[in-house]
Amino acid sequence: MFTYRYERRLFALLSVIIVAALVALIQGGAARMGSMSPLTATFGSAGALFENLTGAASLGMRSALKGAARTPHLTRENAALQAKNAALARENAMLQEQLAAARGAASITSEMADYPHAVPARVIGYPPENESLSVTVNRGSRAGISRDDGVMTDRGAVGRVYEAGPIASKVVLITDYTSSIPAMVQRGRWWGVAKGNLTSVRLEFVSQDAPIRVGDQVVTGEARSFHSGIPIGTIVRVDRSATGLYQTAIVKPAADLASLDHLVILPK
Secondary structure (H helix, E strand, C coil): CCCHHHHHHHHHHHHHHHHHHHHHHHHHHHHHHCCCCHHHHHHHHHHHHHHHHHHHHHHHHHHHHHHHHHHHHHHHHHHHHHHHHHHHHHHHHHHHHHHHHHHHHHHCHHHHHHCCCCEEEEEEECCHHHCCCEEEECCCHHHCCCCCCEEECCCCEEEEEEEECCCCEEEEECCCCCCEEEEEECCCCEEEEEEECCCCEEEEEEECCCCCCCCCEEEECCCCCCCCCCEEEEEEEEECCCCCCEEEEEEEECCCCCCCCEEEEECC
């Protein structure tokens, strides 16, 4: 009995026979003409493409495997370079600090020569919450420091020792409200008292007759804490009263009180 299944098989067989006949005709025709069959060229191209693709994939795989093999080595190298860089950064910071310290020490060389009994000191602390305008230095009574000793930098007066411990001392700055230093206007030797004014110094009790002016230099007078002639600062404003006996002046400190480091203490 002839069914649909047998019909499909017969159709498939006929298709194979037809395709085989066509391939034979194409190949035979190409052979008679002495040229390459299109089928041969197509399969050859496909084979070459497959070969190229497999070659590229193989090369990529080898490269990936080689990179994966080098990854631990590169990680170790990177860690070593980072450690070396950190060590160089620490060394550079240390050298910078040593250079700054050397410059600071050199800045007070002339003051140490001018005052043979002077004691060099360094600032080691500031008061918490700015309850007073003062600094702590690393010299105390063991180094011959006592209360009311004058303190200066290479630029001028800084303040006086308020409290002297065995190995450290507290220095009240000339801008503190409790500071009071005998002073004079250098140009005419007019006397006054330099008192702290928080961010500046207020020169008080200067005779009304003294023709002081902006730009005049104010220096220490000979007294308990300082010898005469140490710069206090420059007058930036003069306040005169038409009826008062005295005039006052605002003085900008000569020393940079905001960046103190190396100081000179002048024992009595």
